[in-house]
Amino acid sequence: MAFRWRYLDAVGEPVRGPEEIFDDQAQAEQWFGGVWEELRADGIDAVVLLENDGTGDTEVYGPMSLQEG
Incomplete structure (x- = not known):
């Protein structure tokens, strides 16, 4: 299993972002918490x-x- 983030613009269309791959959900969420x-x-x-x-x-x-908000 691998986890990654999809990034969206204001209208919900995919946009480029960091292409990080994580071994588990906890790693992905921890990384996200530091860069959001x-x-x-x-x-x-x-x-x-x-x-x-x-x-x-x-x-x-x-x-x-x-x-x-």
Whole structure:
């Protein structure tokens, strides 16, 4: 299993972001907790956590907004 983040703009379209791959969900969430403000500053509006089991990506949760409020 591998986990990664999908990054979305304000209208929900995918945008470029860091291409980090994590061994488990906890690692992905810990990394995200340290960089979410930078991602927001770079114009990323929301994220989706994806899990890949070798056959394709499955959404774990999201989209999760990075905007305040």
